[in-house]
Amino acid sequence: MNWINAIVQGVMLGGVYALFACGLSLMFGVMRTVNLSHGDLAVLGAFLVAVLAAAVGISPFFAVLLVLPVMGLVGVALQRGILSTALRTGEMSSMLATFGLAIVLQNVLLEIFSADSRSLDVGSLATAGFQLGPSVSIPYLGALTVAVAVALLGGLQLLLARTGIGRAIRATAADADTAELVGIDSRRVYAWAAAIAVATAGLAGAFFAMRSSFSPSMGPTQLLFAFEVVVIGGLGSLWGTLAGGMVLGVAQTVGAQVDPRFSIVAGHAVFLAVLAFRPQGLLGMRRSRT
């Protein structure tokens, strides 16, 4: 039954990965920008939640709600201050710019908070859970993370499919120049997309920090996992991002069940297998840009 437990734990872990990947996927889908500072923005979110919770003496869950709009503004600043200029000179410029931002963020966080690991204290919720049969336990925090990931990705899917701003985002993603010719302010759309993407990065960072320790240097690793999730799930599909998160999480926990050393390697192996045999991802469609 340990295998079943490993799969269940993998799904929980997958919830965090799906949260991480959500913003990365959105930003790439809309602006064709691979935001290499995505992982570090998530770490920034985790630190902001930790500082706010400690300073005001509130629950990290409440602090997350206050930090999300701040992270949204960080996203708008990122778009207006760095990406809008970089995008004009090509996709490579925006990648380099976000790479630079990642290094700056890591070092600023290191300077302020030192290299020590810390974690977000969520009290007894960190370890509490319920038994499902003799050897399968469901931690409440893990279940909550999965629920938040499903709600977030489902909510974003609804936003994109049913609302005016959602259709404007999809039109801009398909063809930004033509979108402007039907009255869509692409700068505003990009700012919205960046705000949503960075806010979800902050949310992911906070949930990660609740389940394990974090430090200023963990951003690049999380970026790598998020990137793998997007590729496994398929570009342009938010449900694919959720599925990709679950697949990567399960691959890592099942790999760890075989041998703890195999955990990360198993995730990478699944990523490479998807890239080799289904490059459009599990739920992605072959994209054609016209």
Add this chain to the structure above:
Amino acid sequence: MSPSTEPLTARAGGARRADPATPPVLSARGVHRRFGSLVVLEGIDIALAPGEALGIVGPNGAGKTTLLDILSGAQAPSEGSVTFQGQDVTRWKADRRCRRGIGRSHQVPRPFTGMTTYENVLVASVQGGSHRRGAAERHALGVLERCGMLAQANRPAAALTLLERKRLEMARALATDPQVLLLDEIAGGLTDAETDELIATIEQLRADGIAIVWIEHVIHALLRVIDRLVCLAQGRVLAEGEPDAVMSDPRVVEAYLGSAA
């Protein structure tokens, strides 16, 4: 014939005669466009009277599409200005001009892939036409019906045929409630019957008071609709005025039809 910024009197027997005293709804003055050492437009002056239909012809590379880009805001002129409804809009981006009333269709249709036909038109209705909720939906459906695309409303735009894509291109531009519609070679590749339908649609738009700038290689279609014709060649206005007179101008015949004519 010298280029003029004054809207000319419409063709004799045409549907509409523009009053010379009426200020132009859209005009370009002294427009140059250069890409490095390549000069695409060189001192273009054109003006469009309210409700007027202006045709633009010219050989390939004459700068017709670039001129339309500059009028719609997709490109900025290297020199010169664009005025819309008495306001200098040279520095306005395309989305702002669209919301103010300049609609545009592309020569090669560019539907938003990943969206249905209806969504393509709805997004234009909301963003460009500033319609809200139910009104936006009714407006989008009305435009689809007008362009004969209602039956295709729920099909993915990527799955449409060329003719349907051209109609969608027109419907999407109309959904933004333009006062000026810029059309780029929409009759190319259509059968005679389809061209007749297209002309009927455009005539209806004119009846609604929408001014039109129409670039077209299908001259016989163009001549059935327009009040005035401009011939561009090598980035300059070669001839301008009453359509039949422009088409029979020896310089136009030589530049546009080549030595074979």
